[in-house]
Amino acid sequence: xxxxxxxxxxxxxxxxxxxxxTDAEIFPFNQTDTIFGLTLTGNITLNTDTSLVRIxxxxxxxxxxxLYEAYPYIVDDWDFEFFNEADETKYLNNIQPxxxxxxxxxxxxxxxxxxxxxxxxxxxxxxxxxxxxAMEAVKVSQMNSNIQQYQMIWFTAxxxxxxxxxxxxxxxxxxxxNMLGLDYYAGGVYDPxxxxxxxxxxSSAMST
Numbered sequence: 594x595x596x597x598x599x600x601x602x603x604x605x606x607x608x609x610x611x612x613x614x615t616d617a618e619i620f621p622f623n624q625t626d627t628i629f630g631l632t633l634t635g636n637i638t639l640n641t642d643t644s645l646v647r648i649x650x651x652x653x654x655x656x657x658x659x660l661y662e663a664y665p666y667i668v669d670d671w672d673f674e675f676f677n678e679a680d681e682t683k684y685l686n687n688i689q690p691x692x693x694x695x696x697x698x699x700x701x702x703x704x705x706x707x708x709x710x711x712x713x714x715x716x717x718x719x720x721x722x723x724x725x726x727a728m729e730a731v732k733v734s735q736m737n738s739n740i741q742q743y744q745m746i747w748f749t750a751x752x753x754x755x756x757x758x759x760x761x762x763x764x765x766x767x768x769x770x771n772m773l774g775l776d777y778y779a780g781g782v783y784d785p786x787x788x789x790x791x792x793x794x795x796s797s798a799m800s801t
Contacts, residue, residue: 605708605709605710605711606706606707606708606709607621607622607706607707607708607709608705608706609621609635609704609705609706609707610704610705610706611703611704612701612702612703612704613695613697613701613702613704614697614700614701614702615697616694616695616696616697616769617694617695617697618692618693618694618695619692619693619695620691620692620693621692621693621707622690622691622692624653624689626689626690626709627687627688627689627711628685628688628689628690628709628710628711629684629685629686629687629688629710629711629712629713629714629717630679630682630683630684630685630709630710630714631650631660631679631682631683631685631690631707631708631709631710632677632678632679632682632683632707632708633648633660633661633677633678633679633704633705633706633707633708634675634676634677634678634705634706634707634708635674635675635702635703635704635705635706636672636673636674636675636702636703636705637663637668637672637673637675637700637701637702637703638671638672638700638701638702639663639664639665639668639671639672639699639700640671640699640700640701641699642665642785642786642787643664643665643698643699643771643773643785643786644664644665644671644698644699644700645662645663645664645696645697645698645699645700645771646661646662646663646664646695646696646697646698646700646702647659647661647662647695647696648660648661648662648693648694648695648696648702648704649693649694649695649696649759650681650682650690650693651690651691651692651693651694652688652689652690652691653689653690653691654689655691656760657694657759657760657763658680658681658682658685658758658759658760659680659681659682659758659759660679660680660681660682660693661675661678661679661680662680663700664771664773664774665739665786665787666735666736666739666740666773666774666777666787667732667735667736667774668735669735669738669739677708679724680725680728680759681721681725681758681759683720683721683724683725684710684714684717684718684720684721684724685710685717685721686717686718687713690709693707696769698769698771729751729755729756730751732755732777733749733750733751733755733777736749736774736777737749739787740787743787745781745782745784745787746781746782747778747779747780747781747782747783747784748779748780748781749774749777749778749779750777750779751777752776752777752778752779754776754777755776755777757776762776773785773786774787
């Protein structure tokens with residue numbers, strides 16, 4: 594891990610400028626900060642079918658929120674850059690931040706910056722719910738697209754498990770759970786590794 598961040602919350606941006614290849618926890622916030630939303634910018638490289646990058650926001654009451662995550666089923670490229678993304682932290686209601694946890698499985702995460710909203714927004718809970726639902730729909734669409742590409746015989750949808758919060762999933766499946774898309778399973782014969790079929794086809798073609 595290479596880590597060198599500077600604090601500029603007055604301008605609503607926290608520069609992280611760090612690369613992570615293993616689990617870590619960083620403390621880029623001041624104890625007096627109050628935020629109303631949090632997004633992040635960076636670059637992720639997933640190295641294997643079972644790779645995972647998960648970024649978790651922790652407030653000063655030890656409550657945890659999914660800031661962002663990526664694994665092969667829910668992305669269209671295993672090496673990609675993203676800007677001002679968020680999952681459960683797009684809209685927050687007067688939260689005092691504590692830390693950021695990074696969970697890494699066979700991946701590299703270049704953490705560029707955080708963007709912290711410092712002004713109150715009306716209807717925070719409703720806005721966050723709508724945003725979360727939109728994020729879930731995008732994930733399901735991308736997963737089904739990848740499943741079709743790899744000619745697998747299962748399909749995904751929003752489920753009672755996928756709709757759980759990060760904190761609820763952690764309680765059920767453990768600290769560093771890596772469900773490989775199983776929480777979105779809706780039918781067919783589940784396969785946890787989306788790239789295997791394609792890799793085997795390429796290997797077979799090269800050997801003939």
